[in-house]
Amino acid sequence: MRVGELPLRLAVIGDELVAGVGDPKGLGWVGRVVARTPAAEPVTALTLAVPGETSTGLGARWEAEVDRRLSPEADNRLVIGLGRADVAAGLSLARSRLNLANVLDVAEQRRIPAFVVGPPPGAVADGDKLAELSAAYADVATRRRVPYVDTFAPLATHDQWLSDLASGDGVLPRQAGYGLIAWLVLHTGWHAWLGLPDDGA
Template identity: 50%
Template sequence: MSGTPMTDAAGNEFTPSASFSSDEGRRDVSLVFIGDSFVAGVGDEKALGWTGRVLARTTLTDAVLAHYNLGLRGETSGGLSQRWQSEGTLRFRDATERRLVVQVGHADVTAGTSIARHRLNLANVLDEAASQGVGTFVVGPPPTADPVTNDALSQLVDAQRDVCDRRGVMFVDTFTPSSATTSGRRTSPPPPTASTPARRATASSRGWCSTTAGVTGSPDPKSGPP
């Protein structure tokens, strides 16, 4: 493992993993998806969600991939920061490569979680994961049909992007590409058809190849908030 020394939220210095090694050329990858109802695939008629669609498009050569969906309806960043290790540890056991994909946001808006608290919760997850050699990938929340909610989500997405940029973590914005076709054009939320998670899967596929291939950046952390 290699990388630039960083400091987690508790002030402990660690060196994040920028690469993984494998025995005899075979990769043993444990991939954990954790987050809210969008990760769980709630409302998808095909019961795949965007995670299932992305995995169906993913081909790894000389690798054994074990994937786990830990999506929880109504999950907040605070709840996720508390449970990712307890639930993830069981799935990461004995794997030579450990990957964590995070998507959260809507429940934080509903719960009135401040941007500062959301940033801290996400930063804690990413820092703790990096200190344990777990590669991370963050997918931003998609927009809704409610302009007020979208205003809050827009700020949250910007915060997520900044937190990830400071740590060299891949971030996929599903909000901005979709908001133009969502805002102001519907009077009610879209029906839970397969097309919605399919679009999220397409957006989330960007950067996916480099992440599953083990290419993760670890630039110098920037100064400023988490």
């Protein structure tokens, strides 16, 4: 079965950022990306979000939750939206790396193509730790030839991102911030991963 012959079904796992919390339009980055995904049939995107979840929590629940949403009549894909909770929880980089590695390895064994979106900048005080966490996640994904979107480095000093955070609670993005994450996803291998033409989003 060639790419494009089955309708796309995306299981998107992550925390409140995957759910688009704080976006007045209610789209988040997931909704914006799906809206700009030029599939022949409508894309089914199922967000499985747990606010404040660490990579340990995500690793413990993802397979059972995703299982229930897979279909033999669809091109099933896994999108992993990694959050910032590991920093607040004090998890070591080694533990965070292992948690992501385990998810990607199981997905590979089950032949579920994966795509990883890293954690964006948040509180200024967490900047260095988040930069290290994003780099660690990127290394894990790259070693497995899984696409990884670095949202931290491009946004850490981005004026629009920083002003968007400041206009809210200082942690969650709003409309503009989610739009920036969506832009990064769409321009970091999204269409190629899905085997679809790039619409120039």
